[in-house]
Amino acid sequence: GEDVEQSLFLSVREGDSSVINCTYTDSSSTYLYWYKQEPGAGLQLLTYIFSNMDMKQDQRLTVLLNKKDKHLSLRIADTQTGDSAIYFCAESSMNRDDKIIFGKGTRLHILP
Amino acid sequence: SQTIHQWPATLVQPVGSPLSLECTVEGTSNPNLYWYRQAAGRGLQLLFYSVGIGQISSEVPQNLSASRPQDRQFILSSKKLLLSDSGFYLCAWRIGGNQPQHFGDGTRLSIL
Numbered sequence: 010g011e012d013v014e015q016s017l018f019l020s021v022r023e024g025d026s027s028v029i030n031c032t033y034t035d036s037s038s039t040y041l042y043w044y045k046q047e048p049g050a051g052l053q054l055l056t057y058i059f060s061n062m063d064m065k066q067d068q069r070l071t072v073l074l075n076k077k078d079k080h081l082s083l084r085i086a087d088t089q090t091g092d093s094a095i096y097f098c099a100e101s102s103m104n105r106d107d108k109i110i111f112g113k114g115t116r117l118h119i120l121p
Numbered sequence: 122s123q124t125i126h127q128w129p130a131t132l133v134q135p136v137g138s139p140l141s142l143e144c145t146v147e148g149t150s151n152p153n154l155y156w157y158r159q160a161a162g163r164g165l166q167l168l169f170y171s172v173g174i175g176q177i178s179s180e181v182p183q184n185l186s187a188s189r190p191q192d193r194q195f196i197l198s199s200k201k202l203l204l205s206d207s208g209f210y211l212c213a214w215r216i217g218g219n220q221p222q223h224f225g226d227g228t229r230l231s232i233l
Binding site: 039040042044049050051052053054057097099101102103107108109111112113114 | 127153163165170172211213215217219220221222223224225226227
């Protein structure tokens with residue numbers, strides 16, 4: 010079945026850039042999403058990208074999509090302590106209109 | 122604008138007791154609705170989803186059930202809770218056509 014893979018942990022120094030990577034298997038994916046979850050909270054939609062785009066930028070966030078390699082990344086510029094959270098990659102497909110497939114999440118730890 | 126409400130925020134229940142968690146969405150009509158469980162701050166497990174009133178799809182056979190008595194109301198229930206039902210329960214909604222899912226703040230369920 011369809012799958013979304015992410016590394017489980019990432020440590021970054023405050024002020025550096027964070028890059029969180031994700032791979033997916035469904036070649037018919039149409040939208041790809043990044044969510045942020047802070048401790049004890051629900052998932053907050055950060056940004057999403059349509060599969061015919063290769064980049065989307067929103068303030069400190071840059072999403073890069075390599076559709077050929079089925080690779081998605083989220084870059085957070087000037088990482089701050091408030092960026093400490095779990096980041097989930099997710100994808101949806103027109104073939105699966107009702108469900109979104111989520112990765113297991115990457116825990117971003119900020120070093121002082 | 123659309124909002125989603127989940128309650129209660131936290132719940133402590135004895136083993137064998139019943140459960141009812143409620144989720145309501147405002148500001149939209151005929152949303153797809155979802156219940157997820159998240160164990161130990163990690164990945165999301167899709168439990169149930171609904172594309173309309175009275176229409177429930179179950180992803181994982183278990184001790185829980187879901188109902189959708191009204192268009193924007195989604196209820197997660199159990200007749201007898203097990204220790205393994207502990208976790209963080211998240212409700213989400215989306216409008217179809219590959220739009221993102223939007224999550225509630227979650228319910229932390231502890232079984233004693």
